[in-house]
Amino acid sequence: xxxxxxxxxxxxxxxxxxxxxxxxxxxxxxxxxxxxxxxxxxxxxxxxxxxxxxxxxxxxxxxxxxxxxxxxxxxxxxxxxxxxxxxxxxxxxxxxxxxxxxxxxxxxxxxxxxxxxxxxxxxxxxxxxxxxxxxxxxxxxxxxxxxxxxxxxxxxxxxxxxxxxxxxxxxxxxxxxxxxxxxxxxxxxxxxxxxxxxxxxxxxxxxxxxxxxxxxxxxxxxxxxxxxxxxxxxxxxxxxxxxxxxxxxxxxxxxxxxxxxxxxxxxxxxxxxxxxxxxxxxxxxxxxxxxxxxxxxxxxxxxxxxxxxxxxxxxxxxxxxxxxxxxxxxxxxxxxxxxxxxxxxxxxxxxxxxxxxxxxxxxxxxxxxxxxxxxxxxxxxxxxxxxxxxxxxxxxxxxxxxxxxxxxxxxxxxxxxxxxxxxxxxxxxxxxxxxxxxxxxxxxxxxxxxxxxxxxxxxxxxxxxxxxxxxxxxxxxxxxxxxx
Amino acid sequence: xxxxxxxxxxxxxxxxxxxxxxxxxxxxxxxxxxxxxxxxxxxxxxxxxxxxxxxxxxxxxxxxxxxxxxxxxxxxxxxxxxxxxxxxxxxxxxxxxxxxxxxxxxxxxxxxxxxxxxxxxxxxxxxxxxxxxxxxxxxxxxxxxxxxxxxxxxxxxxxxxxxxxxxxxxxxxxxxxxxxxxxxxxxxxxxxxxxxxxxxxxxxxxxxxxxxxxxxxxxxxxxxxxxxxxxxxxxxxxxxxxxxxxxxxxxxxxxxxxxxxxxxxxxxxxxxxxxxxxxxxxxxxxxxxxxxxxxxxxxxxxxxxxxxxxxxxxxxxxxxxxxxxxxxxxxxxxxxxxxxxxxxxxxxxxxxxxxxxxxxxxxx
Numbered sequence: 001x002x003x004x005x006x007x008x009x010x011x012x013x014x015x016x017x018x019x020x021x022x023x024x025x026x027x028x029x030x031x032x033x034x035x036x037x038x039x040x041x042x043x044x045x046x047x048x049x050x051x052x053x054x055x056x057x058x059x060x061x062x063x064x065x066x067x068x069x070x071x072x073x074x075x076x077x078x079x080x081x082x083x084x085x086x087x088x089x090x091x092x093x094x095x096x097x098x099x100x101x102x103x104x105x106x107x108x109x110x111x112x113x114x115x116x117x118x119x120x121x122x123x124x125x126x127x128x129x130x131x132x133x134x135x136x137x138x139x140x141x142x143x144x145x146x147x148x149x150x151x152x153x154x155x156x157x158x159x160x161x162x163x164x165x166x167x168x169x170x171x172x173x174x175x176x177x178x179x180x181x182x183x184x185x186x187x188x189x190x191x192x193x194x195x196x197x198x199x200x201x202x203x204x205x206x207x208x209x210x211x212x213x214x215x216x217x218x219x220x221x222x223x224x225x226x227x228x229x230x231x232x233x234x235x236x237x238x239x240x241x242x243x244x245x246x247x248x249x250x251x252x253x254x255x256x257x258x259x260x261x262x263x264x265x266x267x268x269x270x271x272x273x274x275x276x277x278x279x280x281x282x283x284x285x286x287x288x289x290x291x292x293x294x295x296x297x298x299x300x301x302x303x304x305x306x307x308x309x310x311x312x313x314x315x316x317x318x319x320x321x322x323x324x325x326x327x328x329x330x331x332x333x334x335x336x337x338x339x340x341x342x343x344x345x346x347x348x349x350x351x352x353x354x355x356x357x358x359x360x361x362x363x364x365x366x367x368x369x370x371x372x373x374x375x376x377x378x379x380x381x382x383x384x385x386x387x388x389x390x391x392x393x394x395x396x397x398x399x400x401x402x403x404x405x406x407x408x409x410x411x412x413x414x415x416x417x418x419x420x421x422x423x424x425x426x427x428x429x430x431x432x433x434x435x436x437x438x439x440x441x442x443x444x445x446x447x448x449x450x451x452x453x454x455x456x457x458x459x460x461x462x463x464x465x466x467x468x469x470x471x472x473x474x475x476x477x478x479x480x481x482x483x484x
Numbered sequence: 485x486x487x488x489x490x491x492x493x494x495x496x497x498x499x500x501x502x503x504x505x506x507x508x509x510x511x512x513x514x515x516x517x518x519x520x521x522x523x524x525x526x527x528x529x530x531x532x533x534x535x536x537x538x539x540x541x542x543x544x545x546x547x548x549x550x551x552x553x554x555x556x557x558x559x560x561x562x563x564x565x566x567x568x569x570x571x572x573x574x575x576x577x578x579x580x581x582x583x584x585x586x587x588x589x590x591x592x593x594x595x596x597x598x599x600x601x602x603x604x605x606x607x608x609x610x611x612x613x614x615x616x617x618x619x620x621x622x623x624x625x626x627x628x629x630x631x632x633x634x635x636x637x638x639x640x641x642x643x644x645x646x647x648x649x650x651x652x653x654x655x656x657x658x659x660x661x662x663x664x665x666x667x668x669x670x671x672x673x674x675x676x677x678x679x680x681x682x683x684x685x686x687x688x689x690x691x692x693x694x695x696x697x698x699x700x701x702x703x704x705x706x707x708x709x710x711x712x713x714x715x716x717x718x719x720x721x722x723x724x725x726x727x728x729x730x731x732x733x734x735x736x737x738x739x740x741x742x743x744x745x746x747x748x749x750x751x752x753x754x755x756x757x758x759x760x761x762x763x764x765x766x767x768x769x770x771x772x773x774x775x776x777x778x779x780x781x782x783x784x785x786x787x788x789x790x791x792x793x794x795x796x797x798x799x800x801x802x803x804x805x806x807x808x809x810x811x812x813x814x815x816x817x818x819x820x821x822x823x824x825x826x827x828x829x830x831x832x833x834x835x836x837x838x839x840x841x842x843x844x845x846x847x848x
Contacts, residue, residue, distance in 0.1 A: 101757070102687065103683050103684070103687065103757050104683065104755055104756055104757045105683075105686060105687055105756075125687070126687065126688070127687065147633065148633050148637075150631055154630075154631065155630065158604065158608065159631065161608075161637065161640070162604060162608050171821065171825075175820075175821035175824070176821065177819075177821050177822055177825065178819065178822070179822075181753065181799055181800050181801060182754070182755035182798070182799025182800060183753035183754045183755060183756075183774050183775075183798075183799060183800035183801065184600065184601060184605065184753060184771060184774045184775070185594075185605065185644075185753050185801075186753075186801060187801050187803065187815045187816040187818065188815070188818050188822060188826050188844070188845075189641055189644075189645055189649075189826055189829060190594075190607055190640050190641055190643060190644055190645075191641075191822070191825065191826075193607060193637045193640030193641055193643075194636055194637055194638075194640075194641050196637060197633040197636070197637060198636055202636075214686075214687055214688050214689040214690075215689065216689050217689055237548035237549075238548075240547075240548045240549075240550060240661075241547060241548045243571055243661035243662070243664070244661070245550075245660065245661065282689065282708075282709075282712055283689065283711060283712050283715050285711030285712070285714075285715065286708070286709045286711045286712040286715075288711075289709055289710075289711055290709065342627075342629040342630070342631050342632055343629065344546070344549055344551070344628060344629060345548070345549055346546065346548070346549065371631070373630075374629070374630035374631050375549075375629050375630060375631070376629075376630075376631045409627070409628055409629075410627065410629050411627050411629055411631075411632040411633075411634050412634050413632070413633050413634050414629070414631035414632060414633065415631050415633060416633070417633050418633070418634055418635075422634070426634060426635070429634055429635075430634075430635060431623070431624075433621045433622075433623050434623050434624065434625065434635070437617070437623060437625075437638065437832070437833075438635050438636055440832035440833075441636050441638070441829065441832065442636075443828075443832070444825055444828035444829045444831075444832055445825060445828075456635075457635065
């Protein structure tokens, strides 16, 4: 089916402005937050109701047209990259908050509602939605479910999967699934977990019920500077060993603090090899006690400089630098490439020295910001896309960082998803049988393979052809497949 | 220990070849739980047993990483003792239902205890699994790190699947520090008022870690740092209970007198604000109002219909948790669309249909 035929079919039940197919109209949808990958979709549809979503899905299913769902398009792994012969299904117009129940502490919202809008709507009741990805002013809850988004507070408060109760999902076959419940569990297999982080491959989410939690009375942050990265890493372990689960625990290296300090003036120690931001939240007395404890641990762990936020203004100032890390990368470099590996925290120092060595090898600078509490590392590789070959070098550098994460017992993506970006690294992290199981799970939901095809899970053939395949213990990973 | 895995693999492959049902059974502490239980199968001589309890031991535990990895046969008591040595715990407070309970059975059953509404359920703490599927393939999903979105979340899918999708070999779990202190308060209240207050308090930043209402008394546990617990105690009021630890164990393990009436036991998982449910029998409430236990007057169809309808209209579901050889469906029936996906998933993981057939639903 070509663009005109599909658009005509959709206009039979959608207003004409909700169906786009002229190149200038579909151009804004050509990429998500990973702008290195671009592809024009055949048609864009913007339904306003679940009934319209069902009808769109039915038509596409009947005509064998692939569907790529999209929220705000802030994803960083190309999960919402359009399909050249497919429909880009924008859920942006499904943006109503259907119910805030302050007593049961839940919010029922449509998928296009922004993450922060939920917390704003819950604020009058002293409640909020905990997962706070850095894009929370723009990203949608539907996209958060698709990516299982985290944020800086997830060691204590969990990821999206821990904070949702119920989903309505439209399957490619046009069924509406009610997954989860208004209680704390549901019968049968845990499809709520399967949907979380499934990158639009299993179904289209049309309604999400999230948990709201009481806003802590107080939050305070300890800003500690360290002369070397290893000491900072040990300080994190020492805080955990003392039985403290901090509300947030972030690390930045020197190149990052210098880049952000220049325009944020957060007051970071620029001589430090690394700084830690460790936040405590709870009741006033509880926070006071915990902050004293954290302060002592930082001192004993060799901090060269410690500051404790004296008020809310200063707390936000300390955080402002961390939140400006990505824009700072954009200020000091024409382009940057954000990586997203997770490692067991104890391996931090060796990974960072590995990254430093690679940085020298490739002649590319790399800033490191780190969700230190949960081991999620975001190296930002600085490059210039206008220099021929530099993007390719950057991607190779990034792939080698991810390989180090796998070798350290970690994973290729902590929270940004696989999308198109890390699909080759999936071959290094998983065995053929595991990848086959992923394909089987997709087929259970989407037998015709029309939902976001080609993303998240590589075919075995692709893995065999992919150059960066790894030989473990002298055994090739795909002995049954031909080599090219 | 690879020889044990090889034995398990051979057993699964042989059973798949003959299409003969295989029941995965650890210590058997949860034999009572499920639709067509192992006891039924055993009585009919319908299945062979795969006992993985020899595959035991902690593979990796680093307290400062907040992660433990254990083999499926590891006893819950041993694992919890090891964590406790480092002042850490399984925060979902799993029921054992017997001295030999294993971590494999705990995760496969997917049952959580009193701390669940605030700390999270078993599935919230499962980070990764190594498993054998119904073809005997040795597969690993998830990992040993807190954040991991590579591939579908099979580790959590396995949680609570009652051995119908595969044999869990090793499980990585997030652990949490033990609270600095705990105390339990007792407050006499009506049922409606207890439900109202549990929801009200849950909406405040108070360190409530467990609630239980029975016989006109609300028991409420506070866990955390001393100042937080002290401040909360002043707000909540009531009398402090002695031997509180014993009380919460009795609720978790269903040794409390409420659970000893010998009647069919229903578990209703509902929206926490659901007003008192009028059903034939006696009730005990947990989880801030979200869990209602019913010791039902009888096993008749009429009771089943009433219970299922009540749970459904309260936004939840009902499970016939303990029963005497009933012919009733144990788990809440799935909508057709959900059953379609469920059946397909089962076929993908266990194409020969040999793993714990009927344990969850008759058609699985």
